[in-house]
Amino acid sequence: MSSDGRKPRIAxxxxxxxxxxxxxxxxxxxxxxxxxxxxxxxxFPEASRRMEKGPYDIVLVEGSIxxxxxxxxxxxxxRQAKTLVTIGACATAGGIQALRNxxxxxxxxxxxxxxxxxxxxxxxxxxxxxxxPVDFELRGCPINKHQLLELIxxxxxxxxxNIPAYSLCIECKRRGNTxxxxxxxxxxxxxxxxxxxxxxxxxxxxxxxxxxxPMESANAPSLASQFRVLGASRExxxxxxxxxxxxxxxxxxxxxxxxxx
Amino acid sequence: xxxxxxxxxxTGLAALIGRLHEQxxxxxxxxxxxxxLHWRRIRSVEDLPRGWTQELAPARARLVPDSxxxxxxxxxxxxxxxxxLHLPLVRVMAARRENGAFxxxxxxxxxxKCAFFGARPCDLAALxxxxxxxxxxxxxxxxxxxxxxxxxxxxxxxTESAPTCFCASLGTGPRARSGFDIAxxxxxEAGEPEYFAEAGSPAGIDLxxxxxxxxxxxxxxxxxxxxxxxxxxxxxxxxxxxxxxALIDALFxxxxxxxxxxxxxxxxxxxxxxxTCFCVNYEDRNSLDGQEAERWRLWDSCFSQSFTYIHGGSVxxxxxxxxxxxxxxxxxxxxxxxxxPGCTGCGRCIVWCPVGIDITQEFQELQAAAAAAAPPxx
Numbered sequence: 243m244s245s246d247g248r249k250p251r252i253a254x255x256x257x258x259x260x261x262x263x264x265x266x267x268x269x270x271x272x273x274x275x276x277x278x279x280x281x282x283x284x285x286f287p288e289a290s291r292r293m294e295k296g297p298y299d300i301v302l303v304e305g306s307i308x309x310x311x312x313x314x315x316x317x318x319x320x321r322q323a324k325t326l327v328t329i330g331a332c333a334t335a336g337g338i339q340a341l342r343n344x345x346x347x348x349x350x351x352x353x354x355x356x357x358x359x360x361x362x363x364x365x366x367x368x369x370x371x372x373x374x375p376v377d378f379e380l381r382g383c384p385i386n387k388h389q390l391l392e393l394i395x396x397x398x399x400x401x402x403x404n405i406p407a408y409s410l411c412i413e414c415k416r417r418g419n420t421x422x423x424x425x426x427x428x429x430x431x432x433x434x435x436x437x438x439x440x441x442x443x444x445x446x447x448x449x450x451x452x453x454x455x456p457m458e459s460a461n462a463p464s465l466a467s468q469f470r471v472l473g474a475s476r477e478x479x480x481x482x483x484x485x486x487x488x489x490x491x492x493x494x495x496x497x498x499x500x501x502x503x
Numbered sequence: 504x505x506x507x508x509x510x511x512x513x514t515g516l517a518a519l520i521g522r523l524h525e526q527x528x529x530x531x532x533x534x535x536x537x538x539x540l541h542w543r544r545i546r547s548v549e550d551l552p553r554g555w556t557q558e559l560a561p562a563r564a565r566l567v568p569d570s571x572x573x574x575x576x577x578x579x580x581x582x583x584x585x586x587x588l589h590l591p592l593v594r595v596m597a598a599r600r601e602n603g604a605f606x607x608x609x610x611x612x613x614x615x616k617c618a619f620f621g622a623r624p625c626d627l628a629a630l631x632x633x634x635x636x637x638x639x640x641x642x643x644x645x646x647x648x649x650x651x652x653x654x655x656x657x658x659x660x661x662t663e664s665a666p667t668c669f670c671a672s673l674g675t676g677p678r679a680r681s682g683f684d685i686a687x688x689x690x691x692e693a694g695e696p697e698y699f700a701e702a703g704s705p706a707g708i709d710l711x712x713x714x715x716x717x718x719x720x721x722x723x724x725x726x727x728x729x730x731x732x733x734x735x736x737x738x739x740x741x742x743x744x745x746x747x748x749a750l751i752d753a754l755f756x757x758x759x760x761x762x763x764x765x766x767x768x769x770x771x772x773x774x775x776x777x778x779t780c781f782c783v784n785y786e787d788r789n790s791l792d793g794q795e796a797e798r799w800r801l802w803d804s805c806f807s808q809s810f811t812y813i814h815g816g817s818v819x820x821x822x823x824x825x826x827x828x829x830x831x832x833x834x835x836x837x838x839x840x841x842x843x844p845g846c847t848g849c850g851r852c853i854v855w856c857p858v859g860i861d862i863t864q865e866f867q868e869l870q871a872a873a874a875a876a877a878p879p880x881x
Contacts, residue, residue: 276791404786408807415775416591420539433770468858
């Protein structure tokens with residue numbers, strides 16, 4: 243609750259993305275009424291026809307910046323936002339569509355579209371933070387609904403959200419999981435990936451694929467070397483790190499700093 | 504005083520578990536679950552990992568078929584007993600607003616009576632260390648105390664060592680000396696396994712005698728002693744904890760820490776699997792309407808930056824400073840703080856490190872660096 247007693251106004255904006263992170267908010271079925279009771283949802287086109295103008299107290303931004311229009315819009319949105327929070331891998335790291343950043347975008351446009359003249363796009367897919375200051379990041383592809391609710395609850399209470407920046411391993415071990423890398427030789431990005439998803443994949447005996455992006459001080463080159471020890475090829479290692487959060491430097495350095503074969 | 508020792512056949516062993524259930528214990532033992540051994544509830548001997556043994560190496564743990572016929576032809580569970588007694592995640596309080604004040608809704612529930620069947624000497628040594636840390640100081644950890652006081656411990660001596668074991672150098676194994684209600688040694692060579700059972704408490708004596716245990720012949724005790732001595736001799740890894748404090752002081756700025764930091768992921772796995780790493784953090788949570796709040800306690804790790812976050816930032820920002828902190832505390836500083844090293848030689852940090860960093864090897868290399876730097880003797 244803000245100091246004048248009115249409910250905080252929330253807005254949700256979307257750029258290049260699949261909408262999955264916004265759906266995480268709608269997916270919070272049990273808590274949705276409580277959210278609606280605690281905040282004023284002023285702008286959320288995916289959920290409501292009501293579209294109120296800013297300024298807003300909290301702006302959640304999904305998606306990466308891929309067009310000139312996006313690049314201008316995010317500037318306007320930032321000016322309307324008291325607190326700007328990116329939600330998900332696209333807004334935070336550029337998303338899977340950042341794969342274009344290593345290729346000739348113009349050529350792709352020619353290959354994919356029948357009438358390329360209609361396509362106006364930037365050469366790159368970049369995170370929101372490369373364009374405007376970001377106050378907080380919610381990681382994941384998609385984000386975790388409990389983290390989103392924690393962020394809202396903490397903001398309403400005026401406290402720091404409990405959103406750890408340490409490795410997924412800590413969360414995984416607290417759950418009592420067996421390490422898939424040590425016990426099954428399965429490459430797992432958990433040791434360099436930020437916690438927060440509840441260790442979903444290792445709990446299902448799969449390696450983490452890093453959708454929460456790099457943890458604080460991630461040592462990805464060391465993990466990449468271990469993947470090679472486990473028998474992964476150079477290409478497999480590159481592919482593991484070059485996915486949803488591939489454009490984030492701690493992961494990108496694995497293949498950009500590696501000696502060329 | 505000589506401990507009472509008994510001979511127990513397979514039927515007697517099965518009866519032990521049955522009696523513990525009758526006495527109201529939730530009985531836990533090493534159990535195969537998701538490619539590893541974990542402390543899990545056991546109903547009977549059938550749930551113990553007969554037919555399985557372990558291959559343990561840096562960054563590698565495998566369960567492999569075993570033909571010994573023994574129930575205990577393996578070593579440590581993936582986690583220490585810490586996971587059972589110093590819980591990874593516990594709600595310590597909940598509160599609700601009422602008439603301008605708040606009412607406490609929840610306190611930790613009374614601890615269940617738990618029996619641990621198949622604890623290793625290093626597991627017992629870890630509990631002795633946790634006892635000193637969590638019970639032996641001015642501030643007693645009530646959650647741990649409640650569970651610890653209700654614990655019944657059936658240990659198993661290690662008559663073989665895993666390649667990653669180094670308990671002998673720290674004096675914590677391979678033979679259990681104290682801290683158990685019953686300690687077993689398994690003889691599985693000839694057909695049906697047979698057990699040498701030592702009672703470590705009056706409750707242990709009562710239980711063994713109620714299960715029809717007969718006094719053990721003296722040669723049985725000798726055989727156990729010999730097997731454990733052989734197991735100790737077979738250990739290739741070691742740590743000289745006596746040398747640790749001076750060594751760490753002398754090598755605080757050694758370039759060796761930079762070398763290990765290139766490999767260290769700061770993922771915290773070593774601290775999670777370490778049976779004595781006791782650090783926790785507290786988190787307060789509140790409902791969206793601000794009417795309810797909860798306080799949770801979670802295992803924390805000195806490998807996280809938030810661990811040393813103070814006004815203005817984290818103290819230990821580099822990987823080097825965090826690995827150095829962990830090794831230094833575990834082997835050296837712990838001695839000044841609590842009277843013993845914080846390490847039991849169980850080898851879990853070696854096995855479960857995703858890149859196989861070996862604390863014993865790091866320590867040897869520090870010793871070598873110190874020797875190289877020392878001025879030649881006159």
